[in-house]
């Protein structure tokens with residue numbers, strides 16, 4: 001079973017003076033994410049990862065192609081309830097405390113007051129959150145905001161967790177906490193699909209990865225398949241050689 005199916009996805013933007021030029025951010029992209037796996041989405045800056053994730057979430061409309069998220073079209077309320085999303089730059093109301101930023105999202109999912117408190121408590125333990133719950137978001141550091149954004153994505157206990165560079169701005173302990181949370185969700189049968197430039201994190205937790213470049217897939221494999229076909233090579237070695245700039 002697939003949690004996510006992307007077929008021949010294309011997204012072009014009009015750019016330039018008079019918007020006469022078009023640029024293809026994503027071009028004929030196809031891949032599936034299986035239920036219960038951790039799938040890493042790799043690619044250099046500007047290769048189309050965020051555009052793909054925004055299309056999957058239904059925040060932008062693709063030019064062509066087909067996307068099925070948990071068997072539904074992107075943005076349908078039925079699928080939204082079962083998805084957690086962490087954008088590349090979580091937007092949080094500056095005057096809300098971290099606790100309230102989480103509480104509001106819990107209410108959006110119609111959770112009861114006691115259930116929300118239970119979940120915030122559990123997420124605070126998992127993500128090492130303490131001060132960030134009490135402080136207004138405007139006074140948060142980058143990593144504190146990232147923790148609140150991650151907790152927001154998790155508060156509905158999503159079947160499918162989609163994240164755009166979740167480890168961004170985290171210290172090494174934070175990155176380990178995030179990895180542990182992601183792996184714990186896999187143990188519970190959840191699916192995780194995320195983009196990242198931190199290849200060591202990807203290496204440690206992903207079951208499968210794909211690499212995109214100029215909006216199209218150039219490589220897809222399981223981590224097991226990679227270590228069998230390219231023994232002794234790190235993901236960084238492989239990525240660099242694919243980009244044509246081997247060390």
Ligand SMILES: Nc1ncnc2c1ncn2[C@@H]1O[C@H](COP(=O)(O)OP(=O)(O)OP(=O)(O)O)[C@@H](O)[C@H]1O
Pocket residue numbers: 013014015023024025043044045046047048049050051052
């Ligand atoms: N609104 C937009 N209008 C015009 N071009 C855009 C727009 N959004 C993205 N693009 C272009 O689409 C391409 C892909 O961008 P995207 O943000 O999806 O890349 P990315 O893989 O997420 O990169 P990064 O690793 O830097 O986050 C880039 O060339 C970018 O300039």
Ligand SMILES: [Mg+2]
Pocket residue numbers: 049050051088164
């Ligand atoms: Mg991006």
